[in-house]
Amino acid sequence: MAKRIEVSDLNIYYGNFLAVEGVNVSIEPRSITALIGPSGCGKSTFLRSLNRMHEVIPGARVEGKVVMDGQDLYGSDTDPVDVRRQIGMVFQRPNPFPTMSIYDNVIAGNRLNSKKMKKSEADDLVERSLRGANLWNEVKDRLDRPGSGLSGGQQQRLCIARAIAVEPDVLLMDEPCSALDPISTLAIEDLMAELKDRFTIVIVTHNMQQAARVSTSTGFFNLNGVGQPGRLIEFNPTEKIFSNPDQKATEDYISGRFG
Amino acid sequence: MSTETQSPVRVTKEPPSGSIRPRRRLPRFAALGLYVAGIALGALLSALTGFSIALTVIYGAILGALAVYVGSRVVEGRRKATDRLVTALVTTAFAVAMVPLVSLVYTVLDKGLARFDGAFFSNSMFRVVGEGGGAYHAILGTVVITALAAVISVPIGLLTAIYLVEYGSGRLKRAITFFVDVMTGIPSIVAGLFAFALFTLVFGNDVRLGVMGAVALSVLMIPVVVRSCEEVLKLVPNELREASYALGVPKWRTVVKVVLPTAVAGLGTGITLAVARVVGETAPLLVTVGLITGTNLNPFDGRMATLPVFAFYQLTQPGTATQAFLDRAWTAALVLIILVMVLNVVARLISRLFAPKTGR
Numbered sequence A: 001m002a003k004r005i006e007v008s009d010l011n012i013y014y015g016n017f018l019a020v021e022g023v024n025v026s027i028e029p030r031s032i033t034a035l036i037g038p039s040g041c042g043k044s045t046f047l048r049s050l051n052r053m054h055e056v057i058p059g060a061r062v063e064g065k066v067v068m069d070g071q072d073l074y075g076s077d078t079d080p081v082d083v084r085r086q087i088g089m090v091f092q093r094p095n096p097f098p099t100m101s102i103y104d105n106v107i108a109g110n111r112l113n114s115k116k117m118k119k120s121e122a123d124d125l126v127e128r129s130l131r132g133a134n135l136w137n138e139v140k141d142r143l144d145r146p147g148s149g150l151s152g153g154q155q156q157r158l159c160i161a162r163a164i165a166v167e168p169d170v171l172l173m174d175e176p177c178s179a180l181d182p183i184s185t186l187a188i189e190d191l192m193a194e195l196k197d198r199f200t201i202v203i204v205t206h207n208m209q210q211a212a213r214v215s216t217s218t219g220f221f222n223l224n225g226v227g228q229p230g231r232l233i234e235f236n237p238t239e240k241i242f243s244n245p246d247q248k249a250t251e252d253y254i255s256g257r258f259g
Numbered sequence B: 001m002s003t004e005t006q007s008p009v010r011v012t013k014e015p016p017s018g019s020i021r022p023r024r025r026l027p028r029f030a031a032l033g034l035y036v037a038g039i040a041l042g043a044l045l046s047a048l049t050g051f052s053i054a055l056t057v058i059y060g061a062i063l064g065a066l067a068v069y070v071g072s073r074v075v076e077g078r079r080k081a082t083d084r085l086v087t088a089l090v091t092t093a094f095a096v097a098m099v100p101l102v103s104l105v106y107t108v109l110d111k112g113l114a115r116f117d118g119a120f121f122s123n124s125m126f127r128v129v130g131e132g133g134g135a136y137h138a139i140l141g142t143v144v145i146t147a148l149a150a151v152i153s154v155p156i157g158l159l160t161a162i163y164l165v166e167y168g169s170g171r172l173k174r175a176i177t178f179f180v181d182v183m184t185g186i187p188s189i190v191a192g193l194f195a196f197a198l199f200t201l202v203f204g205n206d207v208r209l210g211v212m213g214a215v216a217l218s219v220l221m222i223p224v225v226v227r228s229c230e231e232v233l234k235l236v237p238n239e240l241r242e243a244s245y246a247l248g249v250p251k252w253r254t255v256v257k258v259v260l261p262t263a264v265a266g267l268g269t270g271i272t273l274a275v276a277r278v279v280g281e282t283a284p285l286l287v288t289v290g291l292i293t294g295t296n297l298n299p300f301d302g303r304m305a306t307l308p309v310f311a312f313y314q315l316t317q318p319g320t321a322t323q324a325f326l327d328r329a330w331t332a333a334l335v336l337i338i339l340v341m342v343l344n345v346v347a348r349l350i351s352r353l354f355a356p357k358t359g360r
């Protein structure tokens, strides 16, 4: 069940430092939304504020509204743990749990929450998630081996399998390919194209070709200078952003004229 | 055998500029020889002024290092000579540091092996006034009291460390860290007197219980456990916590099911070393647990025997058969050293066995 996310007037702080200012955007269900922009402009910060991972950092806080299909994610009666169950996340560096096998990593979301599951159900979920992450054929013979023994690209797909195993509505990905080789990157891009039928996907990427290849909409973040807050400069269909952007800054960034 | 591989580097007087000049080197054992010669000279020197070990070592170390430096300087040049001088100094420092250790192990083995027999491990001192007897009661007493101390300190210490790393912030965290630091420096006799005063307040004068000793040892052990567990928990990468949160796992489950299992090797090692740290404490047990000659394994009922206190009394209050008492004291010391060594080995095994597996 993919869901729509509406963000209005979002300000994101680290302590007193305003990192991202005034974001208004509507993220469509069953689509891939790419976020691009120079380093330090707040893409990760914005992404983490969508599933309330931002507030895990001491002193970090958020002002404004994030609404997912009518549910206010920052409402006073909303539990951040529930939000994270509905909005999964894949990180820049693959981070499988080192103490767990591949199998246990995939069902970590259920196991860690002590959900009771029959063995057959668990087996089924593991296979489904690994197939969903295009990893099943590579690891089906060594499900009981540690996840940290896989290659970087396989580890990242394991993390994706782990994220989709809890069946979230939205999947956030923060530069999921930046630590991977081109072949693994392609594998993950193919995977995203498949996953977008079931999930709302938001991906941060530094790779403009990647954004152009996979996404339906693209948001461009920028900041005026060091110490200034980052802003969402432009949000448009990907085709428009890459052919005929509204903003001069977007065009400069995309054509490599920045800094 | 091909000849090329054996051909020695030829030393030319005027090497072609730009190429790496083969350096003249001291023959293989020449430096060592020079060093030994220097030490021999030092021994001779100290013999002239009336032989003494200390002077031999001092003169020897200085002359040995000097001989190596001069020899190397003449043959190999300044940079290599400095290298050899520093090597000589570092090696000497290491050797000097090893002297007390080797001497201690040798002495304890030499004197302790006399009574390292079956009787020592199967008899208590009940109705023994001269030869014979053993430390059966003291060994078990030490095990019981140390285990009890661990049962008290590990939960407190571990939970404190978890609080400090995972939950604490601001003033309370700083205050706890400060008090843990202060506790680390508490002299062991003070810990003993604390337990003594505490139990005297509750149970009246002249109370002696095994559990008092365990409490005293806990006071010494808790800060060590907190410190080592804290360091280990800090090593758990934040990415793993975030990975867990992102799956919708609450914080406490993340701590219990992700952080602790990842750190378990280090935690086990730290706790075992903390046990090793207190197992030989004498002073706090002397004032809280006392000593008996028979076997008492109930820490809630009167005095108990422990190895350190046993050794202490054997040494300081020998009866008429002085040698038998001395022998038993040394053997008790030997057993204590073995116990600590075993604990250290266990700590290593724990860290080896439970370390997260990364292999394919």
Ligand SMILES: Nc1ncnc2c1ncn2[C@@H]1O[C@H](COP(=O)(O)OP(=O)(O)O)[C@@H](O)[C@H]1O
Residues within 6 Å of the ligand: A014, A017, A019, A037, A038, A039, A040, A041, A042, A043, A044, A045, A046, A057, A230
């Ligand atoms: N944990 C943090 N504490 C304080 N400031 C942070 C933290 N993480 C990021 N920032 C700041 O927030 C701004 C945005 O960072 P980030 O979201 O990581 O940028 P991006 O992902 O676009 O490269 C930067 O100025 C960065 O210095």
Ligand SMILES: [Mg+2]
Residues within 6 Å of the ligand: A043, A044, A045, A174
């Ligand atoms: Mg980033």
